[in-house]
Structures are given as structure tokens and as C-alpha cells.
Amino acid sequence: MSELFYIDLLIQGGDFTLNSGREPELCNNRVSIGQDIVHSILESGIATELIAERSPTLRADILTRLELLVEDDERIVPGSVEITEESNKRLWLTANTSNFGPVSTRVDI
Template identity: 75%
Template sequence: MSEVFYIDLLIQNDDFLLNTGQEPELCNNRQSIGQDIVHAILESGLATELIAERSPTLRADIFTRLELLVEGDERIVPGTVTVSEESRSRLWVTAETEAFGVISAGVML
């Protein structure tokens, strides 16, 4: 197992995941980076813009902005980010991290 560099509280269904002792579960490294990417996308407002936009050209622009947002994370290798639309209510983000390989994360819009 690799060394732990990033530690975060694990969030599922927009809430902290609690263990049997009602204490927050922790996540680290790959899972933490993926979770940070999802939150960055949601907090940026780009997901909301994507829902509202119908023009294919302007939607493509939003996807490019999403990729640039994710690439702005220092833990991500630039040029490796792919953002695709799984459905009208879910995005799929794939990127390569500097230290932990490829990660994938789903973003519910």
C-alpha cells in the first residue's frame, strides 16, 4: 500500500459517511483527489451552466472549461483530463494523478 499523502472526510450522497460508532469515515490519496475534483466542479457553477445550455458549441466550451478547472489541480497531470457526459444528469471525469495513477469520478448534476 502506498504512503498516505492526502486525507479527507468521506462524503457520499452529499453527506459525511459515518462508521458504526457514528464517527466520520476517512478517505485518502486517490479517493480524496477524486472527491476534491467533484466538489471543485460543483462549486465552480459550471455544472449548472451545462444543465442550462442547449447550444452544442457553448456546451463544448463548458466542457473545455471543466477540463481546465480539473487540470488546475496540482495533483493532476496536465493534458490527461477527460470530461464526458454519461447522461443529462451525470458527468464522468477521468484524469491521471502525479502519484496515484488514473482516477475516475462521477459528478451528479
């Protein structure tokens, strides 16, 4: 088992996940990094620009800006970020972390 470097509260569906004792569950390392990435994307406001944008060129520009935002995280290997659109309001993100392997997460705009 790897050492716990990043510990966070587990958030699913925009709310804390509680265990059977009604206490918040914890997540660590790769899952915590994935959560941090999703929160940084949502807090940046860049992803909401995709909702109204119809131009494929401008949509690609927004996705590039999102990739650069994620690559700015020191825990992510530069050049490993890939963001794809599942729908107008859902993105899939994959990237490699420096110490914990690949991370794959969904971003609901």
C-alpha cells in the same frame, strides 16, 4: 501500501459516510483527490451552465472549461482529464494523478 499524503472525510451522496461506530470514515490519496475535484467543479458553478444549454458547440465549450479547471489542480497530470456526459445532470470524469494513478469519479449536477 502507499504513504498517506491526502487524508479527508469520506463524502457519499452529499453527506459524510459513517462507520458502524457512527464516526466519520476517512479516505486518502486518490479518493481524496477525486472528492476535491468534484467539489471544485460544483463550487465553480460552471457545470450548472450545462443544464440549460442546448447548443452542442457551447456545451463543448463548457466541458473544456471544466477540463481546464480540473487540470489546474497540481495533483493532476495536465492533458489527462476527460469529461463525458452520461446525462444532462451527470458527468463522468477520468484523469491521472501525479503520484497515485488514475482517478475516475461521477459528478451529479
